[in-house]
Amino acid sequence: MIKQLSQRLLGPVTLILLALTLWLGLWVTPSFKVQGNLARLVYVHPAVAWVAIYVSFGTATIASALYLWRRTRSMLVDRIAHCAMEVSVVFIILTLITGSIWGRPAWGVWWAWDARLTSTAVLGVFALAYLALRRANDDPELRARRSAVLALLAAVNVPIIQFSVQWWKTLHQGATVFSTDHGLKIHGLQAWTLLISFLGFTMLYFWLLRARYRLEVLRDERYRASLEEALVQRRREGVR
């Protein structure tokens, strides 16, 4: 009952939260002190990056670890890892694009080989390599095992992205929402809009993951059916 209700509500609630993000972010919230209207990108870029690096890549990493652990090994977790990684690629690309659009007027360049930017791009390359590796293997178990190992190797990059702004002198700004002493740096309606954007994009991720998972199940069913059909045909040819 609760599961059915949450599945039904996921789409509409996501739509409402994202519409609120657009409305509040573009028209209602006041402009910022230093960057003026340009800083309205704060309601999009960090939330997209959060989903890309932590939520979706995190899902793919956990599912891959579960696959490699014998007790929890199943094609279900492998499928979740694959779908989450594909969604992660989309979010990583959008993180880099929105960041670049913000960087051009703020820094004067579209791209800089800065630690935060470069490590995020490296994560994107790893995620693309993961999808390529899956296409290169036909054996489902071998494919699942190899891609799970690659996902875990790529996950080493996540803490590097997180701490890159502290470890190196970067063009990318440091913590925006929380200061180093964990005090809140953003207040009032701006803080609420930021929270709504994070919630909206996170729920959109789960909606996309569910849709992508259903597609994968459908493809597997079709593949199995066509395989069985081909086998029956072969047997018939043998009888003749």
Add this chain to the structure above:
Amino acid sequence: MSYVAAGYSFAFGGLALYALSIWWRGRRARR
């Protein structure tokens, strides 16, 4: 403001296109 519009368009448009691609691949798989 044009940079802001571009950022929002890429983020929301890109995700809408991806959702559309899932729907389209599903339709093709059902055929």
